Amino acid sequence: QVQLHQWGAGLLKPSATLSLTCAISGGPLSGYYWSWVRQSPGKGLEWIGEINYDGGTNQNPSLKSRVTISMDRIKKQFSLTLTSVTAADTGVYYCAREIGPQVYSSGWYDYWGQGTLVTVSS
């Protein structure tokens, strides 16, 4: 059974950098995109970005300039960095496994982390 466990700082000041990590267990890294999705009262569920086993990444165009997603294949972890945070970045951040009809094709999220509440406040 695939499990995702995530962690990172929950309280940030404006202009700080958000850093979250997600550990994958119970399944392979290859063949999937590993994603970050956030949820806020104002914007609902929002895709942030994704990375595959080969290190290929895609980011939401609205966040692209501030988002970095990386992967540590040995540790079976992937991470999110979001720079210059503001109150608008407050929300619950989830890591998730994306699966599609073919390998590395766009798809849906079948496994999710437990979520991390990130609050940006001075």
Next chain:
Amino acid sequence: EIVMTQSPATLSVSPGERATLSCRASQSISSNLAWYQQKPGQAPRLLIYGASTRATDVPARFSGSGSGTEFTLTISSLQSEDFAVYYCQQYINWYSFGQGTKLEIK
């Protein structure tokens, strides 16, 4: 950007009755649609992908239909554990979610 619109925002239904939730895409997404269920304090749970294929371990009372721009999630006979928020998600052009339908007990 493809905008997903769900209706109604809140749906009140009695246990044992049928619930019908709608999701509309701002442009055609073929069958590239998934449905999720979310309960308070939990991550979303995948219910349906490909517009109509049930995910593993999802009860048969959940069914999805539609293609193009109009989609429906039907729960045939509501159980107490089904009262939650439901989201649709498109995955043909990056990824975007609807704003959710809250299914509450009548």
